[in-house]
Amino acid sequence: MAMGKVLISGRHLTKVYGTGNRKKAAVDDVSFDFHEGEIISIVGESGSGKTTLAKMIMGLLKESGGAIEYDGKPRQMKRYRERKAYWKDIQAIFQDPFSSFNVFHRVEKLLVDCIKLQGLKLNKDEEYAKMKEACSFVNLKFEELYNKYPFELSGGQMQRLMIARIFMLHPKVLIADEPTSMVDACSRSTILxxxxxxxxxxxxxxxxxxxxxxxxxxxxxxICIMEHGRIVEAGRAEEVIHHAEHPYTKQLINDVPKIHSPWVLD
Incomplete structure (x- = not known):
């Protein structure tokens, strides 16, 4: 798919924790341009800064330095209505789907809240039809989920419900933070x-x-490769993987199990 205009960009983003001699930069001078319709992977080991960067893009963490632009304009997050407008366009799916749900609310409230966030005025039948359509998109039957609480569902069902939520909201940007790491291989393929x-x-x-x-x-x-808070290599996926230049990128690639590698026995 051909990429469109630059939709969201960061310039010299920094996130520093601590003070004085205990200062640590979780994100250190990161810049990027993400285009409409583009799929970007930010890759790195634990502690590389990738999740901190994701939270900054989401507006859940305030940057210590630098700036983010959205749709060609400086991002505004000071007022509630500005944050609400931004979060209408930019949504997230997190690693643990259960952490995204209020355990005291039934499943349908999550979906009804999506309708309210869009400002839609629907009657009960129209709400039901919209929720049913969203569940059908992720191969779930709304009738089987109705009146259930999150703890009554599997991790795979919960993650698919999060995607149903995205289907209803139609955001322009989706941040997917390790969305398949807590589900089985079959569910992983389906979710992707x-x-x-x-x-x-x-x-x-x-x-x-x-x-x-x-x-x-x-x-x-x-693909953007992150190490110690910095993007150390970035480019088209084929170029980064087949012509890696940075030692850390080469290490990540070499750590991937090879199907045809000979067994090494002690």
């Missing part, structure tokens, strides 16, 4: 296919946060 389908149908920009360079190569147009 659903996300790619959303991108194809809605020209949604998807930013994957992952430690899995193999997954990044499979799904991405662009």
């Amino acid at each position: 296919d659903m996300l790619l389908k959303l991108r194809d149908e809605n020209r949604m920009t998807i930013v994957f946060i992952t430690h899995d360079v193999g997954l990044a190569y499979y799904v991405s147009d662009t």
Whole structure:
């Protein structure tokens, strides 16, 4: 798919924790341009800064330095209505789907809240039809979920519900932070296919946060490699994987298990 205009960009982003001699930069002078309809993977090991960067893009963490632009304009997050407008366009799916749900609320409230966030005025039948359509998109039957609480569902069902939520909201940008790491292999493939389908149908920009360079190569147009808070290598997925230049990128690639590697026995 051809990429569109630059939708969201960062310039010299920094996030520093601590003070004085205990200062530590979780994100250190990071710049990027993400395009409409592009799939980007930010790859790195634990502690590389990738999740901190994702939270800054989401507006959940305030940057210590630098700036983010959205749709060609400086991002405004000071007022509630500005944050609400931004979060209407930029949504996230996190690693642990259970942490995204209020355990005291039934499943349908999550979906009804999506309708309210869009400002839609629907009657009960129209709400039901919209929720049923969203569940159908992720291969769930709304009738079987109705009146249930999150703890009554499996991790795979919960993660698919999060995608149903994205289907209803139609955001322009989706931050997917390790969205398949807590589900089985079958569910992992299904969830990835659903996300790619959303991108194809809605020209949604998807930013994957992952430690899995193999997954990044499979799904991405662009790969950014992060180490110690910095993007040390970035480019088209094929170029980064097949012509890696930075030693850390080469290490990540070499750590991927090879199917045809000979067994090494002690």
